[in-house]
Amino acid sequence: MRxxxxxxxxxxxxPMGAVLIGCALVASPAGAVGGPGHxxxxxxxxxxxxxxDGTNTCTQPSNPCASIAHAVRVAPSGATVLVxxxxxxxxxxxxxxxxxxxxxxHVVLTGTGPIFDLFNSTSPSSGxxxxxxxxxxxxxxxxxxxxxxxxxxGYGAGDVAILDNTFSNVSEEAVGYHGNNGLTSPLGTGWRIxxxxxxxxxxxGRSGMFLGGLSDSVIADNSITDTHHAGILLTANATxxxxxxxxxxxxxxxxxxxxxxxxxxRGTTVSVMGNDVTDAGTACMGxxxxxxxxxxxxxxxxxxxxxxxxxxxxxxxxxxxxxSYVGLAVGQPPSSGTGPLGTGITVRDxxxxxxxxxxxxxxxxxxxxxxxxxxxxxGCRGGPSTAAxxxxxxxxxxTFTPWLTHPPARGGFFGPGPGIFPAGxxxxxxxxxxxxxxx
Numbered sequence: 336m337r338x339x340x341x342x343x344x345x346x347x348x349x350p351m352g353a354v355l356i357g358c359a360l361v362a363s364p365a366g367a368v369g370g371p372g373h374x375x376x377x378x379x380x381x382x383x384x385x386x387x388d389g390t391n392t393c394t395q396p397s398n399p400c401a402s403i404a405h406a407v408r409v410a411p412s413g414a415t416v417l418v419x420x421x422x423x424x425x426x427x428x429x430x431x432x433x434x435x436x437x438x439x440x441h442v443v444l445t446g447t448g449p450i451f452d453l454f455n456s457t458s459p460s461s462g463x464x465x466x467x468x469x470x471x472x473x474x475x476x477x478x479x480x481x482x483x484x485x486x487x488x489g490y491g492a493g494d495v496a497i498l499d500n501t502f503s504n505v506s507e508e509a510v511g512y513h514g515n516n517g518l519t520s521p522l523g524t525g526w527r528i529x530x531x532x533x534x535x536x537x538x539x540g541r542s543g544m545f546l547g548g549l550s551d552s553v554i555a556d557n558s559i560t561d562t563h564h565a566g567i568l569l570t571a572n573a574t575x576x577x578x579x580x581x582x583x584x585x586x587x588x589x590x591x592x593x594x595x596x597x598x599x600x601r602g603t604t605v606s607v608m609g610n611d612v613t614d615a616g617t618a619c620m621g622x623x624x625x626x627x628x629x630x631x632x633x634x635x636x637x638x639x640x641x642x643x644x645x646x647x648x649x650x651x652x653x654x655x656x657x658x659s660y661v662g663l664a665v666g667q668p669p670s671s672g673t674g675p676l677g678t679g680i681t682v683r684d685x686x687x688x689x690x691x692x693x694x695x696x697x698x699x700x701x702x703x704x705x706x707x708x709x710x711x712x713x714g715c716r717g718g719p720s721t722a723a724x725x726x727x728x729x730x731x732x733x734t735f736t737p738w739l740t741h742p743p744a745r746g747g748f749f750g751p752g753p754g755i756f757p758a759g760x761x762x763x764x765x766x767x768x769x770x771x772x773x774x
Contacts, residue, residue, distance in 0.1 A: 378414040380406045384421035403436065403444075404428045413465070418442045431455045433465030443472045448481040448507055453492040460490050462522040467496040476505040479538060483511020483545065491522035491548070499530040506538040508545045523578065526552035536562040543567060543589070548578035558588045565635075566592045566615070570600035570642065585609050593618035594635045596659065599649065600642035606650040612638035616660030620691055628660070631668045631730060632692050637661035644699035645674035653743070655686045656694075662687035662727060665706055666698035676703035686742055687727045688714030694727030695719075695735070705732045712739040 379394070386399035392409055393400040393416075400406045403425055406416045412432045420440035429452045430436075436451075444450050450473060453463045473484050482488075484505050485497060492512075502509035510528060526549050533543040543559035545568045546552075559566045566589035571578035579602040589596040589612045596612035599605050616636030619628035627633045634640060638656035641649060644666030656662040663682065676699040687694030694713050697706040713719045713726045718738045720726040729735060 378411060380410050380414055380416045381419070382406050382416060382423075383419040384423070407434065407436075410434055418471075425450050427452055429454050429456050430466050431457065431463060433463075435467040436469070436471075437467070438470035438472075441472065442470070443474050445473070445475050447478040448476045448484050448505070449486040449511075450476060451485045453485070453487045453495065454489045462490040463487075463492040463495075464521050465494045466492060467498065468500065469496070469498040471500045473500065473502045473505060473509070475503075476507075478506055481507055481511075482513050483508045485509065486511045487513070493521035493523055494525040496527045497529075497531060498527065501532040502534070502536075503532075504535045504537065505533075506536075507541050508536065508543065509533045510544045510546065512546050512549065523548045524551045526554075528552070528554045529556050531557045533557070533559040534561060536564075538563055540564050542595075543592075545570070547571060549582060550578060550580040552582050554582070554584045554587065556586045559592070560590045562592050564593060565595040565598060566612070567597045568595065568600075569598065569602070569605070572601070580604055582606075583608070587611075589638075590614050591617065594637075595640045596638040596656070598635070598640040598642055599646065602641075602646045602649055604648040605646070606652070607639060607654065608650060609653045610639075611655040613655070613658045615656075616691075619660040631698070632661060632664075632696055634661070634664035634667040634696065634698055637664040637696070638690070639663045641665045641680070642667065643674075644697075644703065645677045646680070647677040648679035649677070649681070651680075651682045651685065653684050656690070657686055658689040660691050661696050662690040662694040663708075664696045664698065665731075666700075668698045675700055676706060680706065682706065682708040683710045684739070684743055685711045687711055688742065690714075690727040692728075693730045695729050695733050697729070697731030697733050699731065703732065705734045707734045709735060709737060710739055711735065712742045716740040 381393055381396050381399035382403055383399040386401040388401050388405040391398065391400050393406045399419065403416065403418060403423060407428055407430065410416060415435040415437060418438050420442055422443040422445065424446045425444050426446040427449055431454060451468060453466055455461050455463050468485060476484050484502055484507065497510060509531065536543055541563050542565035543562050548571050554567060554569065567584065567587060569579060569582060569584060582605045584597060584607045587597065587610045591614045594616060596615035597607060597610060599607060615638040618625060619633055619636040628636060638659040639651060639654060639662065651663060695708050715726040717726055719729045719735050
């Protein structure tokens with residue numbers, strides 16, 4: 336049975352200073368409409384492996400279309416396309432207007448990527464706003480250079496919901512947004528990427544998700560494993576107006592990736608909270624690691640990474656970042672192309688145990704202020720250490736006192752730890768906090 340997308344409660348997120356779109360996200364279970372304004376009453380189209388295309392309008396359940404591509408071509412703006420169980424070979428379907436695509440049961444989509452382009456072919460500069468893709472199984476998608484099973488060429492897309500899909504054995508990113516940054520229109524804003532599973536991204540240098548230039552968006556409750564590069568890359572170019580603003584990355588699970596588990600680049604007011612990242616940076620943990628993995632380390636081989644140190648108002652809280660090459664890397668050695676450590680960076684109540692090179696590595700340029708990483712668990716009661724003995728250490732200028740002397744409780748995002756707790760109540764405070772000299 337396909338799991339239900341989580342219902343996020345805005346009141347629980349708001350005290351943590353996180354964003355977003357009103358009450359953040361209220362996602363629907365798998366049988367309901369995926370987002371506001373995406374479908375009008377009576378605007379349903381039907382697709383079945385037993386259907387026919389031709390001049391079919393797809394509006395009668397008893398006379399469905401045979402292909403998603405045909406249904407999309409004849410659908411009016413704001414329609415919902417309901418797809419019956421079965422396997423469909425689908426390639427490069429342009430979603431050029433508001434539309435909802437929903438699987439009714441086990442629907443497998445396969446073919447040469449991309450499967451869906453969010454692209455307004457008649458008015459490229461207008462982009463696309465108002466698309467939901469929910470409940471599909473994308474399997475054995477082949478091809479190279481298509482930048483995402485679900486991709487956004489052209490001028491961008493906004494108000495997009497990608498919910499409860501699975502991606503297995505695909506050759507490029509599950510979701511790829513490599514397009515325009517810093518857009519002033521709704522393009523690039525209001526994305527909800529929630530409840531998806533990515534298992535096996537085979538293309539050279541390809542990650543689970545590449546998300547460039549999103550703002551006011553939620554990436555939550557996704558599971559990503561066995562990619563060729565990273566898990567989730569949330570990035571942006573240096574643009575005016577800025578991109579990667581007011582985003583929430585929460586409750587995701589990433590494992591067994593050669594490089595970053597979750598990366599944030601050029602962000603402002605981004606919360607990375609309650610994620611579980613293990614076995615990241617495996618490229619530096621094998622028998623023949625790249626030369627760059629030596630001293631002072633390879634920042635991209637980390638469970639969590641702030642690509643450039645000079646980001647502002649970044650919250651890294653309640654995460655599990657364990658058994659990786661580095662737990663959290665901030666900046667990149669030798670720190671070229673990045674300014675001093677930014678303001679408002681919060682690192683607390685994380686589990687950095689079992690990390691090979693360091694629990695936290697601060698690669699900000701010399702002369703930056705100290706990275707404050709207090710109330711974290713380093714794998715043993717004695718706090719961070721660069722010596723062998725079970726505790727993850729630190730690199731660079733890191734203020735880690737006080738620390739947790741017990742690991743935070745592990746649980747769901749809104750359950751007990753690691754995750755969001757009411758303001759001022761964090762597990763392990765008080766008696767479980769030890770004071771020590773600065774490392």
